[in-house]
Amino acid sequence: MRTDVKYVAAGGAGAGLLAALMTTTRLSTIHPERLDDAERAAGAAVVALWHGELLIPTWHYRRRRFATMASRSGDGEYITRMLHHWGYRVARGSSSRGGDTALRELARHIRQGHSVALTADGPRGPRRRLKHGVLRLAQLTGVPVVPVASAADRCWRLGSWDAFMVPEPFSRVVIAFGEAVPVARSSSAGDIAETAGHVESVMAELQQVAEEAVR
Secondary structure (H helix, E strand, O other): OOOOHHHHHHHHHHHHHHHHHHOOOEEEEEOOHHHHHHHHHHOOOEEEEOHHHOHHHHHHOOOOOEEEEEOOOHHHHHHHHHHHHOOOEEEEOEOOOEHHHHHHHHHHHHHOOOEEEEEOOOOOOOOOOOOOHHHHHHHHHOOOEEEEEEEEOOEEEOOOOOOOEEEOOOOEEEEEEOOOEOOOOOOOHHHHHHHHHHHHHHHHHHHHHHHHHOO
16 A cells, blocks of 8 residues: 555545535435344445445445455545444455455455455446446455445535545435345356346346435
């Protein structure tokens, strides 16, 4: 991890500003027991999030023994600093650089009892199209995937590929949890593709549930 003062300062400032914003929101959850049950049964879980809607659940589950992944870029360094302020363990890597190493590190965190939150369509999209890294990690470790979606009744959308969502102050926000999806260690490439289609469909349904709940 880089030690440049600018990363330390910007990471701390960003974490503080987002925390100040998020503490004004009114959060409710739909079926949070699904994650709790999966963690009790398997010791941990892989939580699948859409990249554009990751802020709400990432804030909600700060300091709950979660690990995640951030790229090795400068932007990834800022994000890593912010996530450390929120209590996350961060493996550095992405689909383009260091991804396999980061997955192995996340697998170690899972074996130590830490659940992992990953963006199912990140870091470059296409938006809300599930990639297989989430399922590969679940297959490697034997823990299930728990699909998650979130929404806000009032928010800003950034002009990025993922239309990143930032809740407005004092908005109502919702996190919806899906049923745990097992991924067998013996899964073939065809099995993984079939499971990917299922998880993507569940996440699309959860997104609708979350958005309807805040209307």
